Amino acid sequence: MEKLLLLGDEAIAQAAIDAGLSGIFGYPGTPSTEIPEYIQASKEAKEKGIRSNWACNEKTAMEAALGMSYAGKRAMFTCKHVGMNVAADPFMNSAITGVNGGLVYIAADDPSMHSSQNEQDSRFFGDWAMIPILEPSNQQEAYDMVHYAFELSEQFKLPVMIRITTRLAHSRSGVVIRRNAKEQNKVKLPENPKQYILLPVNARRQYNELLAKQEDMIKASTQKGFNQYFDAPDKKIGILACGLAYNYLMENFTQTKCQHPILKVVQYPMPKDMLKKLYEECDSILVLEEGQPLFEQQLQGILNKGKKVMGRLDGTIPRAGELSPAKVGKALGLQVSEGLPIPSLVAPRPPKLCEGCPHADTYRALNEAVADYSKGRIFSDIGCYTLGALPPYNAINTTVDMGASITMAKGAAEAGYQPTIAVIGDSTFTHSGMTGLLDCVVDNIPVTIIILDNSITAMTGSQKSSATGRIESICEGIGVEKEHIRVITPLKKFHEENVKVIQEEIAYQGVSVIIPRRECLVWLNKKRKEERQKQKKQE
Amino acid sequence: MKIDIILCGVGGMGALSSAAIISQAALEMGMYMKQAETHGMAQRGGDVQSHLRLSDKEIASDLIPDGQCDIIISVEPMEALRYLPFLNKEEGWVITNENPFINIPNYPEKEEVLAEVRKVKNSIVFNADKIALDLGNPKGTNMVVLGAASKYLKIDIEKLENAIRSIFGKKGEEVVMANINALRAGREVADKI
Helix, strand or coil: CEEEEEEHHHHHHHHHHHCCEEEEEECCCCCCCHHHHHHHHCHHHHHCCCECCCCCCHHHHHHHHHHHHHCCCEEEEEEECCHHHHCHHHHHHHHHHCCCCCEEEEEEECCCCCCCCCCCCCHHHHHHHCCCEECCCCHHHHHHHHHHHHHHHHHHCCCEEEEEEHHHHCEEEEEEECCCCCCCCCCCCCCCCCCCCCCHHHHHHHHHHHHHHHHHHHHHHHHCCCCEEECCCCCCEEEEEECCHHHHHHHCCCCCCCCCCEEEECEECCCHHHHHHHHHHCCEEEEECCCCCHHHHHHHCCCCCCCEEECCCCCCCCCCCCCCHHHHHHHCCCCCCCCCCCCCCCCCCCCCCCCCCHHHHHHHHHHHHCCCCCCCCEEECCCHHHHHHCCCCCCCCEECCCCHHHHHHHHHHHCCCCCEEEEEEHHHHHHHHHHHHHHHHHHCCCEEEEEEECCCECCCCCECCCCCCCHHHHHHHHCCCHHHEEEECCCHHHHHHHHHHHHHHHHCCCCEEEEEECCCHHHHHHHHHHHHHHHHHHC | CEEEEEEEEECCCCHHHHHHHHHHHHHHCCCEEEEEECCHHHHCCCEEEEEEEEECCCCCCCCCCCCCECEEEECCHHHHHHCHHHECCCCCEEEEECCCCCCCCCCCCHHHHHHHHHHCCEEEEECHHHHHHHCCCHHHHHHHHHHHHHHHCCCCHHHHHHHHHHHHHHHCHHHHHHHHHHHHHHHHHHHHC
């Protein structure tokens, strides 16, 4: 028996290696990033030839994973919750095609929005696509469930979703791992040659097959043993505790035993018979879900005429934000302990651009270049540079989704609000900005697009960017005129020139691209440190 | 035996390294542990924290329940105050460096911050920066604070030293000893109180 100290993310990655994975596909996004990173750094994975490079975005990543599964091998896809939106097209359709080699999708949600723009619950996606969902409640379960997920996927010929949240992804614990790693599958094409051809005639048949699998999937949820029913005498309340919520519930019962029946659910579809028992035997049901009230809503129904269902919808649990032991304790009417209040003088300390960050120099130049225009014309995007919204820069007016800077700037310009300026990072540009740029070129809209090139995906901790070394040729290829692709160096000493370049391109009545290029300092320091260590080793 | 610890500071000050050292020591001792950390956007100069839970029994929640934290270990005084709702107000300890890290325009007066820390029933507020600097290890503040906290951790300091050795070993003996010396110097402060 070997016990390793692993983050939830790392437990998933190690399990995938041990379960005969052939490739992992993903785009960096907190809190999912450490899963592919672990495999990229693993010597074992390298020896086994497991592919693990970052993809351009979640859609290309998921499609490549589906392709690897098509060829018979086990593949994993990872993303943060909003990445599921980007991958939604292949995701929904892969439930119709089904799979060949085992295919597991990891969706890492971020309730409380520690590092995100919303708190969407990926279980809705899994439920919508009608595929099995696993929601591990601890690191060990995460490890074990990856093995099971691949088996389940190959058994049902369907992709399986594992839904995790920040607290599991970024929490470390001892995990017992299996050392008898499974061999990788051999290349073997699907038995049914029409399986992946979603012409309506095939898709209708496949959809009916998916529907027909549902009862067996429910049986698997009931029989596998991950879902558990704990009976207890006080039936005034029955508790349905999903995923991590179960931990917060149990934290309230370290000294005493819970007197209410508990149904712990970490595998979906919902184990119908177990839930029926809880519902029939108890006077009311408390639903604890780490995320949005998916099953609370289903249990309640539109008319809410059955037994009393308590949870996030009726205010028993706060509607937004992640759960905690205290929130759950209060919902059960328990006495919960309290600490001291935060003294009023404690000031918030929001994240900010690092000292010497190239984006800071770009924002200073941009602010000066647009000083004579009215406010509200800088459309930005997702990345470190989003912090340009905060003082002292106050430099940007929008941040919505990956790539939206360019297309929103275009739409606003088409509304007659000119000039408009988009500010987007290098990696975000190759993620979802390129197609928007093509729209601008095709419609010949006067927008100025600033592509901040720090040669790395910085926000998530220095992952390789697909854009590095390619931005000018991509822009030129898309049709931006060569003389309106301008590269500047965001440094104080070039401030005046940079302001002038930005002003010139804003004045130009067509599509122009400015590329402020200077390496991310965090990345640069990391790289130098690694080089020094390498040198030391050689000595 | 159980001990719930919050380690906090500002991104880049080494709060998470201290957490890793305690975790490593706990693992060696065969304890159950859970350690939740802040990753992602917050690390860019924002407040970072780690909930570290150790126990001889299995642990349910990754987060420490309100009012049950045994010790807050902070490399920055205002950050120590941010997590007071988690502190066991009767028996919990706050151990913090006394020097503010000011990267916001509205940082309160230092003396007022320290006065708030001293209002907590059990606290040690001291100049860990100076001790680290005197040792010629200006980046060692986190280790000095950890050393002071070690008195209340129910973990032998030797176990922490072994953990430092196993975590920093690949960086060479010099780095290991610099950290261990900082740890010991911090412990001396606590022992004198």
